Amino acid sequence: MGKLEKISEKVESLGGDFYITFDAAERFYLSSFSSTFGITLVGQKGNFLITDGRYIERAKELKDFKVILWKGWEELLEFLKGIKAEKLIVDPSRLKAKTYKELEKRFNLIDCEGFLDEFRAVKDDREISLITRAVQIAELSLKSVLHLLKPGTTEIEFRRALIDAFFKFGGNGEAFPTIVASGRNSAVPHWETGNREIKDGDIVIVDFGTVYSGYVSDITRTFLIGNVSSEARKIYDAVLEAQKLGIEELRAGKSCAEVDLKIRKFLENKGYGEFFTHSLGHGIGVEVHEAPTLSKRSTEILKEGNVVTVEPGVYIPEIGGVRIEDDCLITENGTFVISNLNK
Ligand code: GLY
Ligand code: MN
Numbered sequence: 001m002g003k004l005e006k007i008s009e010k011v012e013s014l015g016g017d018f019y020i021t022f023d024a025a026e027r028f029y030l031s032s033f034s035s036t037f038g039i040t041l042v043g044q045k046g047n048f049l050i051t052d053g054r055y056i057e058r059a060k061e062l063k064d065f066k067v068i069l070w071k072g073w074e075e076l077l078e079f080l081k082g083i084k085a086e087k088l089i090v091d092p093s094r095l096k097a098k099t100y101k102e103l104e105k106r107f108n109l110i111d112c113e114g115f116l117d118e119f120r121a122v123k124d125d126r127e128i129s130l131i132t133r134a135v136q137i138a139e140l141s142l143k144s145v146l147h148l149l150k151p152g153t154t155e156i157e158f159r160r161a162l163i164d165a166f167f168k169f170g171g172n173g174e175a176f177p178t179i180v181a182s183g184r185n186s187a188v189p190h191w192e193t194g195n196r197e198i199k200d201g202d203i204v205i206v207d208f209g210t211v212y213s214g215y216v217s218d219i220t221r222t223f224l225i226g227n228v229s230s231e232a233r234k235i236y237d238a239v240l241e242a243q244k245l246g247i248e249e250l251r252a253g254k255s256c257a258e259v260d261l262k263i264r265k266f267l268e269n270k271g272y273g274e275f276f277t278h279s280l281g282h283g284i285g286v287e288v289h290e291a292p293t294l295s296k297r298s299t300e301i302l303k304e305g306n307v308v309t310v311e312p313g314v315y316i317p318e319i320g321g322v323r324i325e326d327d328c329l330i331t332e333n334g335t336f337v338i339s340n341l342n343k
Pocket of ligand 1: 207218288
């Protein structure tokens with residue numbers, strides 16, 4: 001059964017006629033159609049994509065969707081009445097409040113938070129190959145500019161060179177604003193890349209990823225430039241050990257919280273517990289952050305086909321931070337690490 005049929009079965013089991021979404025990432029996931037505006041409907045009565053004049057001609061090439069020109073709310077209501085669709089499933093976490101209100105005025109809504117997440121979390125072969133290509137392009141790109149990562153280069157210069165390389169190797173730019181965090185800036189987990197010049201003795205975190213046919217990569221490497229302090233090396237070694245352990249812990253059937261907590265405990269025992277201030281990892285796909293989440297609060301279970309990052313980090317104010325991140329596919333028997341840049 002294809003993904004649209006599976007989704008349509010869930011719509012029916014929840015008592016709805018359609019799942020309706022206005023979200024660009026969900027639209028792309030469902031239809032492979034990228035646009036800034038569109039309404040996607042999936043259900044037993046068919047699959048529809050409603051979009052405006054800017055996109056309508058291109059949308060008409062879609063095979064699995066009937067394409068309709070957006071004319072307004074009243075026309076949408078008439079159309080749905082015409083096919084006897086009354087109950088719409090919505091994911092309130094993916095709707096603007098105004099859109100929710102417009103829908104609520106006209107339709108019978110069934111709220112289902114994270115409705116599509118369970119489908120998106122399990123990648124099919126095509127999605128895995130697109131993510132793998134996005135990883136390979138990011139890795140080739142980093143290797144091609146590594147000679148610039150040296151004293152005198154600014155963070156932003158390095159970021160620009162990396163973005164250029166993404167395009168050069170076939171990627172579609174940045175998957176998210178690349179983080180180049182040097183020296184003390186590395187102690188800020190999501191530093192906004194700035195004008196600081198890299199210096200001898202710096203720790204430099206580079207968190208980067210590109211997009212290939214709509215799918216992303218997300219990798220982090222940390223570099224120790226020249227003569228670094230013994231403390232920096234100690235942090236590096238602890239994070240590297242934690243990261244390897246994190247990858248070993250991944251297995252279909254395991255709870256995401258359990259994996260996160262195991263690595264948290266490991267870094268606590270090294271004395272770095274309070275400095276590991278984010279979750280261990282997250283799914284990637286059409287978006288940089290999607291299900292499942294490797295966090296201590298997660299209730300998700302790892303499944304074959306998940307692609308998750310493993311990215312422990314330790315950030316010590318005034319000293320610096322280290323984060324190491326790989327993209328991992330959960331397989332039937334274990335884990336395949338898609339990214340394989342040297343650490
Ligand atoms: N690489 C950015 C993030 O994981 O948030
Ligand atoms: Mn990440």
